[in-house]
Amino acid sequence: MEEKLVKTERRLRIKGSQGKTLRVVRELYLRDDVPCQSDRCLADCENNIGMHGTIGRLSNESTHYIIPDCQVARDYLEILETPDIKGIVFTQTAVHSVQHEGSKRLYTRLQNLIKDGRKRSVIFHNEFQRYAYCERLPGENLVHWQSRSTYKACEWYYDHLAGQIPMVMLTHNEEAIQLYSDKKVNVFVMTVKDYLAGFWEQLEGIMDLYESLTTALENKSKDRDYSGYLPLDVLEAGIKSGRYIQGILEVNRHNASTEAFVRRSGRTKKVDSVEDIFIHGMVSRNRSIHGDKVVVEILPQSQWKGRSLAICPDESEDKSSTDDKESDSVIPTGIIVGILQRNWRDYVATFSPDEESNKNVNKGGKVLVIPYDYRIPKIRISTRQIDKLKDQRVLVRLDSWEMDSQYPNGHFVRSLGMLGNLETEVATLLVENSIQALPFTDNQIKELPSDTSDNPWTMTDEEISRRHDLRRSHLVFSIDPKGCEDVDDTLSIRELENGNMELGVHIADVTYFIESGSLTDIEARSRSTTVYLSDRRYDMIPPILSSNLCSLISGVDRYAMSVIWEMTKDYEVKKVWYGRTVIQSKYKLFYEIAQRINEGANDDEIIENIPELQGLDQIELDIRLGELRWAVNKLMSVARILKCRRASGGGLELDSVEVRVEMEESDVENLTPKDHLEVHETIAECMIFANHWVAKKIVEHFPNQALLRNHPSPRQDQFDMLIKCAASKGFNIDTTSNKSLAESLNRCVDVNDPTVNKLLRQLAVYAMSTAQYFSTGSIAHDQFFHYGLALDLYTHFTSPIRRYADIIVHRQLLAAIGVDNSDNLPSNKILDELADHINIKHKAAQNAQRDSQELFQSLYFKDKKPDDEQCIVDAVIFQLRVNGFLVFMPRYGIKGPVYLRNKEGQVVFIGKDGKPEWTSGTLVRDDKSITVNTLHNSHKYSLFNHITVQISLQSSRAHSASLRLELLDNKPLKDDKSTLNGNQNTDRSDIVKEVQSTMIEGSEKELPSHDLGPNFAALKREFGQTDDSKSLYHIFETFKKISLQPL
Amino acid sequence: MAGLELLSDQGFRIDGRRSHELRKIQCRLGVFKQADGSAYIEQGNTKVLAAVYGPHEVKGSRAKMLQDKVLVNCQYSMATFSTGERKRRPRGDRKSTEMTMHLKQTFDAAIITNLYPRSQIDIYVEVLQSDGGNYCASVNAATLALIDAGIPLKDYVCACSAGFVNDTPIVDISYLEESGGGPELIVTILPKSEQIVFLEQNSRLHEDNLSKVLDVASKGCKDIYAILDRAVRDHVSKVSNVANTTE
DSSP, X not given: OGGGEEXXXXXXXXXXXXXXXXXXXXXXXXXXXXXXXXXXXXXXXXXXOSTTTTOSOBOTXXXXXXXXXXXXXXXXXXXXXXXXXXXXXXXXXXXXXXXXXXXXXXXXXXXXXXXXXXXXXXXXOGGGBTTTOOOOOTTOOHHHHHHHHHHHHHHHHHHHTTTSSOEEEEOOOHHHHHHHTTTSTTEEEEOHHHHHHHHOTTSTXXXXXXXXXXXXXXXXXXXXXXXXXXXXXXXXXXXXXXXXXXXXXXXXXXXXXXXXXXXXXXXXXSOOOSOOEEEEHHHHHTTOOTTOEEEEEEOOXXXXXXXXXXXXXXOOOOGGGGSOOOTTOOBOBEEEEEEEEOXXXXXXXXXXXXXXXXXXXGGTXXXXXXXXXXXXXXXEEEOSOHXXXXXXXXXXXXXXXXXXXXXXXXEEEEEEEETTOHHHHHHHXXXXXXXXXXXXXXXXXHHSOOOOSSSOOOOOHHHHHHSEXXXXXXOEEEEESTTOOOOOEEEEEEEOTTSOEEEEEEEEOHHHHSOTTSHHHHHHHHXXXXXXXXXXXXXXXXXXXXXXXXXXXXXXXXXXXXXXXXEOTTOOEEEEEEEEEEEEEEEEEEHHHHHHHHHTOOHHHHHHHOGXXXXXXXXXXXXXXXXXXXXXXXXXXXXXXXXXHHHHTTOOSOTTHHHHHHHOTTOGGGTSOOOOOHHHHHHHHHHHHXXXXXXXXXXXXXXXXXXXXXXXXXXGGGGHHHHHHHHHTTOOOOOSSHHHHHHHHHHOOOTTOHHHHHHHXXXXXXXXXXXXXXXXXXXXXXXXXBTTTTBSOOOOOSOTTTBXXXXXXXXXXXXXXXSSOGGGXXXXXXXXXXXXXXXXXXXXXXXXXXXXXXXXXXXXXXXXOTTOGGGEEEEEEEEEETTEEEEEETTTTEEEEEESBOTTSEEEEEOTTSOEEEEEEEEEEOSSEXXXXXXXXXXXXXXXOEEEEEXXXXXXXXXXXXXXXXXXXSSOOTTOOHHHHSHHHHHHHHHHHHHHXXXXXXXXXXXXXXXXXXXXXXXXXXXXXXXXXXXXXXXXXXXXXXXXXXX | OOOOOSBOTTSBBTXXXXXXXXXXXXXXXXXXXXXXXXXXXXXXXEEEEEEEEEEEEOOSOGGGOOSSSOEEEEXXXXXXXXXXXXXXXXXXXXXXXXHHHHHHHHHHHHBOGGGSTTEEEEEEEEEEEOSSOHHHXXXXXXXXXXXXXXXXXXXXXXXXXXXXXXXXXXXXXXXXXXXXXXXXXXXXXXXXXXXXXXXXXXXXXOHHHHHHHHHHHHHHHHHHHHHHHHHHHHHHHHHHHHXXXXX
16 A cells, blocks of 8 residues: 555745744555546546545546646636636646745636536646656756646646647647647647637637737736735734624615725624625725625724715615614714725626716727626726727626725626617626526436426336335325426325324425436536526526426326324324425416305315316215315314414514515515415415424434524624614514514504505515524524524425525435435534525515515516606605605505605605795604605604605616605505505506507517517516415506607 | 534545554664663654663662662653644643653553663653644653563553544544543553553543443453554564674
């Protein structure tokens, strides 16, 4: 064994802690068995070592392998990151160079590139391979040695693979090219430029990217932009001693040029009770950008500043505005003294419209672009294509920010399309939320079974024999929204012979189809969740699984993961069984009919609505109807008991907190009242129950590496606004525990105004912290609980089709019950990283969803005339500010600011004739109301007052368009009864529907090429969840039509 | 220095070893003529000399003398040139004193002490070059020297260290790996009976992982045992050949 290793030594000079150079000798073991990690390998390299098994290997489909040298790996990593360029071998030499000569961020990107199984790229430990290692000769300079090592590695690869595949070494070192290029056939040495021109000519935009990278490099002057910051060791010492504080910079979206906060990060990972630090102005922000990890020095108290209280232009509701401080109170203020880690992503930007700034551009000069995100400063890029790109949205990346420069430097990457185009705007919001949604690749589809009419997918007997067969013994059915296609949960209930009750929850067995580490798995992991936008969705797993093989449709045999409880008559759980099963769903019910069955609908109504019951003879029909009625009734009664029990244990009566928090606050759908049926709760309760029990099981088996979901208790100070608002209506809110909060919310009912309770509940939702996934090994046991659901353990198990967390949980459950071995399960460290990744992706998906709703809102109001009946709505005041208030419009479920004072200092008042007028006056604000005093009269606006506002669109070139609200009247909208009884709502929707149908006709005539047919049907299936007359989906669909029409 | 990656995703350590591989071990017995027994060992770049004197009568204060067993006297010292920065004093500092005590405890347990009551055995250990695992190399060298001196031992005494990086136990950690601040477990065992003579742990290690790391360290000890045993057998056969030819 020892013979395999050859010991050599490496002499290094290292700078010691006192600044002395130390001579260090490190031993180095050379070996023959460094794996080449190539599928073409003829020698039997142990290629399966490593974290991802067979993934992350050089594929045999590549026509050549690329070995970049150190300089290229550092400077042109971005080109290597292009998804099309595959089969890259990074030598250990290059990786070290990236790590030590480049930045930490660059190194992380390199690591991510390697980890991404789709890139088929590897790190080759050339310095450990006996025949690829070159010793650094005495006096040899570093660059020379690096390129010699790289070339040697190239040669080694070529020889090792017996010349099967040409190798390409990328270098910018002219000397190396001359020296090595003719040395060996099929081992090419060339520059990146030649390589791209030779191999990737067809790849659009890659040359542009290369050019812009090169210019950005040229412009990088000698002194780095870090020089203005304190050196790293001083920062680290300062952080340790408590003199400096590290944290993440968060810029206030509504006042981006002056206000920013540093959210402290430190030992306590999730709970941050310490106050954020205020950063005032661009100077103290010292070139840091939203999201960067920075180090702050707190200023002496005499220099502390307070934040402004006025609602700034474009402010809508956001979380940070809830901590409503008095304007004269100051908060800890600091300046940024160093940056630990840049957190730059891709930014969408637009060229500024004024000609002035673009004059010198044609000469190849610099031009400023305005990022879509308000929080990002303008970026200076150099481009020669200004004429072409003037009216487009473009993708830019940041390169550096010089000390002497007002704006950061960046480079142009690609164009997203014309401004105002729907596709462009959607692409924009995907980029802004860092969501990548490319179509699934052929290789991924190939891994999955196919199901076509001539080659239908069937179950194998072998697999069936391994599973528990429930097809005959259990009555399985699903209850979903009408028209739902991807059914991932089904239920069963029956009475056992001993009188006990058996409740079953059966979930689509996605893990059977998606093996851990397969390409589909990697893709699903990187997406983490299905992203739902208003008019489309981006699936997490390919449609063959999501809407076919994994969907538990009625009448078809399907594989499932089941949790089955045996309960006594008092509904105490006696036994739980977890395992893989084969099921056949008998009925696919929808909520409304299930509710009707429970209410005792007559036979005809049931038969009419359940296709599975049609065409049976009378006797059979009676039996089956009886069965079904019993099952549905029993299920609902069981769920009732479960819910009661949870509620009495402190369960928050905001029963849909989990759902709401997930959907984010501005989910329009849950603001426009939907019929809430008891059966909704039944299903939700069953799923919560299943999730809870699965959590129990996996924690028991994997106390240190189970994926759970927790929901920390909210900070008490977050409730301030809720308590203040409630107090204005005379309600008292007790926030000491989830139970008391729920109870006091239930008491807050104003008989005359149902919006009061709704608004208060929403305010309560804002106060909540967000629920998160975590690995049990990474936080203390007492933080596992779920506040909203009042459960000690909770996880996600029931929707593996659209959430990756559920897939992990499925695998863990399988290992826990001994069906699968637990070797492939992620360890605590990997799981912790994964949980963070999933949390980030979920947040991004929610933000994208919200942004897309806002996008459609603005499209909806785009062409409306200001006096249009649809633009004048009733609104409720829910928060007061210095120069106006925030309102909620029940009709659209939108929130927004209304100004009482404009920039010129004039205030608005309602004249005798009922028309608003701007005139000089003053505003007086107290706890519960704001009063407008003018010469003529004074008006008082209290919390929860109803007013009338007019909605118009404030369009913006570089940013997303926003809605502008103007006060029309201080009384409720006269004929508006919608908030009181909801009838109006339906009437209006009818109008929308009419408009919509004419739109469809119109657009189909005018745009015959636009393929609306199949697309429309698919979308309808996906989003047609509510009754058409009430569904927001249809309203949004209208918006889409509007935008498609030529102007 | 940006954080070094102690264990790469491909399973290589900084010096090119895999997690279960020891450093290269080279050793020689009988390097000095004056001492009763002596040995030299290299574990990677850690180089240690050991010399054993005795058993002989108790020197110095007779109060130290033990009536029922032999007095084991150890001295651990590090050459001033053994580390990157020249050391001030070779012995007598806290670290060396502690190490001396550990060595004494170890060999008290391994030597069959009741054979030589009222006498003394001296073990002198000198670290010539230090690159992690000083204690382990010292124990291994001292074992060889004791064998060379013909002092009866219960068994070979083998020591090996193990660390824990990225959820993987790594055996025989070098200076660089030690200084990373991760957990370190030092184990000394009697390989045949697998009895633990000495166990030391630095930094925090989760209880669940202890047995994994311990297994790896004992496996390392047994590997070292195999190497030491071969060296002893080679030495003995060489010595006997020399003896035979001279006769």
